[in-house]
Every structure is written in structure tokens, then in C-alpha cells.
Amino acid sequence: MHCSCVWSSRTLSPALLPRLLAHAGCWAPGTRPRGIWSSPRSLASAVETTQPIPLPSQARVVICGGGIVGTSVAYHLAKLGWTEIVLLEQGRLGAGTTRLCAGIVSVAKPISIECKMADYSNSLYEHLEEETGVKTGYVKTGSLCLAQNQDRFLSLKRLASRL
Structure with missing residues (x-):
């Protein structure tokens, strides 16, 4: 190794x-x-x-x-x-x-600790360039989740209510 x-x-x-x-x-x-x-x-x-x-x-x-x-x-x-x-x-x-990995860190997570980790990660990546003075290449993007059935729609609605 x-x-x-x-x-x-x-x-x-x-x-x-x-x-x-x-x-x-x-x-x-x-x-x-x-x-x-x-x-x-x-x-x-x-x-x-x-x-x-x-x-x-x-x-x-x-x-x-x-x-x-x-x-x-x-x-x-x-x-x-x-x-x-x-x-x-x-x-x-x-x-x-x-x-x-695609590099997308979504905060739409079903478990609170996962949401907190994703939020921290996004904040870290966003501020790392400012902290270090080094161009990181970080680009803030978004994502779109589409529900293909009623169960998924309700699940996404619950997730969105926590954001």
C-alpha cells in the first residue's frame, strides 16, 4: 500500500x-x-x-x-x-x-443527522475558498426531484417541510 x-x-x-x-x-x-x-x-x-x-x-x-x-x-x-x-x-x-459521485450534496434527507451533515458539507465547500484563498472550483447548484407516484409525492412533501 x-x-x-x-x-x-x-x-x-x-x-x-x-x-x-x-x-x-x-x-x-x-x-x-x-x-x-x-x-x-x-x-x-x-x-x-x-x-x-x-x-x-x-x-x-x-x-x-x-x-x-x-x-x-x-x-x-x-x-x-x-x-x-x-x-x-x-x-x-x-x-x-x-x-x-456527481458532487451534489442534497440536504433533503429523511434523517435529521444526515440533513445536518449535508448542510455542514455544503457550507464547508462553499467557504473553503474564502478560508484558504485557494480557488476550489466549487459551484453551488440545485437538483430537482420528481414524484412518479402518490407515495413518493407524500415523501418528498414531508422532506420539503423540514427544509
């Missing part, structure tokens, strides 16, 4: 990693990342390597998987001040299931 660390999401370019890590206080160009560990090669290229990257001898947290969940956990732990975070990914970060 290769070790890479790239802050990534469905709306962010992996090429933004060095600036995002520097903003979070985890990395300065020419130095080893403090909060999130990786090699300068993987920080700069964000591509799958053919040679294993040496891992540190110890870590406070090891995260397996560099998709939206793994990179989000690493990002938020670093924002909370955690150090010695290792993010393991067997290929290119954000290139597995995460890259197949």
Missing part, C-alpha cells in the same frame, strides 16, 4: 493540496508536513507512485482510504490540532468511488 495525503473532495482539485495543508498549518513548502504525513513527491503530484513511500515509525492516527471520508477525517483532525496523522491510499487519492 502506498502512502499519499491529499485533501480532496468531489469539488476540489487534488493539485490544491500543498496550499490547503499549508493553510491548515500542517505543511510548509520544502518541509515535512507536521499534521498530516506524506512525501513531498505525493504532495506535489497527487498521483499513484510505483515505489512505496517510507512510513513514519509511529503515528497518532492511521486512516485507511483516501476517498472523501478518509481525506475529510484527516482534514478535520488537522484543523483540530492533531499531529502525526497518516493517510494510506493504495492508488490515487479521490480516484476510487469518490470520483464517480
Whole structure:
């Protein structure tokens, strides 16, 4: 398994990693990342390597998987001040299931906690460029759900009443 660390999401370019890590206080160009560990090669290229990257001898947290969940956990732990975070990914970060997502984060969820998570995610993506000064490519869009039967209509009506 290769070790890479790239802050990534469905709306962010992996090429933004060095600036995002520097903003979070985890990395300065020419130095080893403090909060999130990786090699300068993987920080700069964000591509799958053919040679294993040496891992540190110890870590406070090891995260397996560099998709939206793994990179989000690493990002938020670093924002909370955690150090010695290792993010393991067997290929290119954000290139597995995460890259197949449409990138729409709908707040129309049947469970309250899911709605809160979606609302937080939208807010994070919307303000990340302002927070970091890095162009993220985030575009706020909408979606349209059509009911094809009475049951679905009632379900959508209940969801809409919570928004």
C-alpha cells in the first residue's frame, strides 16, 4: 500500500493540496508536513507512485482510504490540532468511488443527522475558498426531484417541510 495525503473532495482539485495543508498549518513548502504525513513527491503530484513511500515509525492516527471520508477525517483532525496523522491510499487519492459521485450534496434527507451533515458539507465547500484563498472550483447548484407516484409525492412533501 502506498502512502499519499491529499485533501480532496468531489469539488476540489487534488493539485490544491500543498496550499490547503499549508493553510491548515500542517505543511510548509520544502518541509515535512507536521499534521498530516506524506512525501513531498505525493504532495506535489497527487498521483499513484510505483515505489512505496517510507512510513513514519509511529503515528497518532492511521486512516485507511483516501476517498472523501478518509481525506475529510484527516482534514478535520488537522484543523483540530492533531499531529502525526497518516493517510494510506493504495492508488490515487479521490480516484476510487469518490470520483464517480456527481458532487451534489442534497440536504433533503429523511434523517435529521444526515440533513445536518449535508448542510455542514455544503457550507464547508462553499467557504473553503474564502478560508484558504485557494480557488476550489466549487459551484453551488440545485437538483430537482420528481414524484412518479402518490407515495413518493407524500415523501418528498414531508422532506420539503423540514427544509
